[in-house]
Amino acid sequence: NKAYDEAYQIGLQDGFKSAVDQRLKDINQAIDDFQVLVNSIHTIKTDLIYQNEAHIVSTIFRIAEKIAYGHIAENPDFVLPVIRQSIELAQADDEVTVLVSPEQIDFIENLKKLSGRDFDFLKNIRLEPSDKVMSGGCIVETNYGVIDAQVQTRVEKIWTELSQALPKIKKIAG
Numbered sequence: 001n002k003a004y005d006e007a008y009q010i011g012l013q014d015g016f017k018s019a020v021d022q023r024l025k026d027i028n029q030a031i032d033d034f035q036v037l038v039n040s041i042h043t044i045k046t047d048l049i050y051q052n053e054a055h056i057v058s059t060i061f062r063i064a065e066k067i068a069y070g071h072i073a074e075n076p077d078f079v080l081p082v083i084r085q086s087i088e089l090a091q092a093d094d095e096v097t098v099l100v101s102p103e104q105i106d107f108i109e110n111l112k113k114l115s116g117r118d119f120d121f122l123k124n125i126r127l128e129p130s131d132k133v134m135s136g137g138c139i140v141e142t143n144y145g146v147i148d149a150q151v152q153t154r155v156e157k158i159w160t161e162l163s164q165a166l167p168k169i170k171k172i173a174g
Helices: 002-074 076-089 102-115 151-165
Strands: 096-100 125-129 139-142 145-148
Parallel strands (some): 096 125
Antiparallel strands (some): 139 145
């Protein structure tokens, strides 16, 4: 009887130890599985941010573009610094023609009459209206070539530079 009780206790302890070991093994496996899940969620989050970064930058650029065009429409005198900078790139003793939008040529002529501002930078320049040029920009033609300072051209150049720097979106198998 005593041997039976001892054998029973040993069996009970072995069974308990075996059950605890199995349960610990199951818990450790569950923790490992959970860690894999957490890591994959982090990877998915990082991939989503990376893949949407190009879209986010594109959206911000488009918003800035709309704001810039709207700002030029509200403040037509913004074209003067653009014209001045473009002309400064051309040499003063050269034949220089500046193409501007028809609305801008009217604005500049009225501004010359009404403002009394310094327009010496235009003295050797021929201003011509052109339907090719959008309001807010200009095209400067010289003996040496053409300087395209249209807002659209500058915005496109900025976008080209930005888009080359954007991360490439990887294809997701699906």
